Amino acid sequence: MSNGADFQDIQRRMEGAINAFRNDLASLRTGRASSNLLDPIQVQAYGSAMPLNQVATVTVPEPRMLQVSIWDKSMVNAVDRAIRESNLGFNPIMDGTTLRIPLPELNEQRRKELAKIAHTYAENARVAVRHVRRDAMDGLKKAEKDGDVGQDDVRSQSERVQKMTDDTITSIDGMLSEKQAEIMQV
Structure with missing residues (x-):
């Protein structure tokens, strides 16, 4: 100009x-479950890093629980690994193609x-x-x-x-x- x-x-x-x-x-946890908590997580999928929301759906079934429904069965372990390796302190529980993530008290x-x-x-x-x-x-x-x-x-x-x-x-x-x-x- x-x-x-x-x-x-x-x-x-x-x-x-x-x-x-x-x-x-929004991705920082404050004691309440929010589907935004997992937004910063990148998953190694199909040869590249992808945001979690492009390989799974994140829902909040209870106030202190997140549920990740993975679309492709072959991606379950990669999503689990990405969540565990993130700096968020989550410990997912595997149930088929669904991961349940209890949110512990801070x-x-x-x-x-x-x-x-x-x-x-x-x-x-x-x-x-x-x-x-x-x-x-x-x-x-x-x-x-x-x-x-x-x-x-x-x-x-x-x-x-x-x-x-x-x-x-x-x-x-x-x-x-x-x-x-x-x-x-x-």
Whole structure:
């Protein structure tokens, strides 16, 4: 764009980072069963890594139980292995092409581990937002160097990009605080 930063694109990319963070948080267990808990699991299927939801259906038959119905009988062991090797602390029970996963009560140590994982997800989201900011600032510097935009415009647009970045990071921090409170609640 010849007149500086494309603020709609910057906003869209920052919203993408927030949405990815929201999905990551949804996969963290808070004591209640949710079919989203298994979303981050990748299964070695048909020679490549596939998301679990592409080889099975995840349902919640009881508040503290997940049920994974695997479509292809040959994939049962691969799905079982992927769930056990994930960092989620689940121990599935095999029953034909169905895996039942009881959700144990969260102890204090596991709650702290989940809070650390949430922190990691938040930091990844912050880094993604900072990358968007860096790309926008680089674009502004290039536009200024090419003579497309004046110094005053670059300064005001830089401040606007920084404000968008700050607002997005504040939103990420708020979501992290909510999730931590939810995780630590007994």
